[in-house]
Amino acid sequence: MAGRVRGAAPPRAIAAGDVVAAFSRVLAEWTAAQIVHVDAGSERAAVLELDWSGPEPASVEDLGEVSPLRLTHHSWDGGLSYCNYEWVLPRSYKVIGNLPPLHDEPSRSYSTGWWLGDQLARQRRWDAGVREDPVDPGVAAYTGAEMNDLLGEPAEPHTGIRILNVGGVESLDCERLVRRFPNVTDLGLRGDLGLLSAAGSLNGLGSLRRLHIVDLFGMGGDDRLLPQRVPALEALLLHSVPAEYAAAMRSAWRREVPNGTFVDIRGARKPEWVAENRDNPLRGWGDREQISGARVKKAVAQYRSTRRAVMAALAEEPDGDRRARLVEIGRRYGEAFNRLDGRSPFIETVEREELFAALDLIVDEAEAAHGSAMPWARESLASGVDTVRDW
Incomplete structure (x- = not known):
């Protein structure tokens, strides 16, 4: 959702031939x-x-x-730096005129986020003989556990961090995050039905752009x-978040789309969905267009x-029968997923890995219940799958 009627004109006026300009931090x-x-x-706009x-x-x-x-x-x-971006021109970009198109073929590349300047900076370093991208001290990435450990230690604010990504979040206090990283402009937070507390504190990131x-x-x-608290925001991307939060964010930012904020909100979840899917490792399949409900x-x-x-x-079979039983399971x-894949296959690399990961999750649960490692159980299940799978 980007706060517009599909098929209408771009929220900020752009047309073929327009030349847009933007400040690139990496080029300065x-x-x-x-x-x-x-x-x-x-x-989309081909840029x-x-x-x-x-x-x-x-x-x-x-x-x-x-x-x-x-x-x-x-x-x-030697190919062109040419890509399809979302057609919302970021608010910090401006149209400076129009020229006859310098190219007339379609682009086969797609990206979310206009990152003008990044490729030019890499090309100039390459032309100067520099083969490795420099380490950017303004970029940081942590796991959720690492971030919580960091926030639990007394320290001065990390004012030099602009791009911050935190993955595998089980729980995270946004108020402490903002105090420690007050100048972040690009923030990514990913969990697995994790919990964010004090999320309203993100309004304290006055320079936030994404x-x-x-x-x-x-x-x-x-x-x-709130738009008045984070006026520079250019991209708001929410996927699998509480329905109440999604609705409030959509309402607050819909009017900012014509000003250059790209809004993509999907997978608004009600509390019932969270309760039903907490133990479902395949819950992400419900948001994939190629997989029907x-x-x-x-x-x-299954x-x-x-x-x-x-x-x-694992609870009832005699020890000698367990391996054979797990191979059969x-x-x-x-076979069940062979049938489900059917004549219009949807199980690709990601789904295949998730199906095996789901079996591993079952064994993890069994190991915790029995208090012992069961590598043979993983091997037996995988062996049974591999003898028949078509995916």
């Missing part, structure tokens, strides 16, 4: 790109980066003779970000049936 200069095509159906940087331009004349940026760094072979929250809960409507229900039912069978076998699991 302004840079520019041309809009080659605007697609109302996909709500061609220009081989230019310099002081802030007032018009296209300030760029001089322009040419597309071609990339030869790392594995690039917020991405995935699979975290505990936030209510009063925790919404009926298939998701059958997949979850997982739960397999879990019951494994737990019963694995075989039935594999």
